[in-house]
Amino acid sequence: MSPASKAQQRAVNKYMKKNYDRVNLVMPKGRKDTIRVHAETNGESLNGFINRAIDEAMERDDQADSDR
Structure with missing residues (x-):
């Protein structure tokens, strides 16, 4: 596998920024x-x-909250 070109890396970075939080x-x-x-x-x-x-963990917490 060849390394990603600068244009490919920019495209990946743009996609990640649009679709994911860090x-x-x-x-x-x-x-x-x-x-x-x-x-x-x-x-x-x-x-x-x-x-x-x-x-x-969030599902367990939500379930515990609804059981109260």
């Missing part, structure tokens, strides 16, 4: 690697795992 997440040294290994062991990317974990 979040800067800070955690203790080494935790990122631990999470990445866990995610990959389960067939997920680090980003995919974090998004799924957030979705699942």
Whole structure:
């Protein structure tokens, strides 16, 4: 696979900016690697795992709120 041209990279950057929000997440040294290994062991990317974990936590919180 050849490297992306500057025009291709600009197009990707434009698409990402239009369609995604970015979040800067800070955690203790080494935790990122631990999470990445866990995610990959389960067939997920680090980003995919974090998004799924957030979705699942929000669903649990919403359910707990509706049970009150």
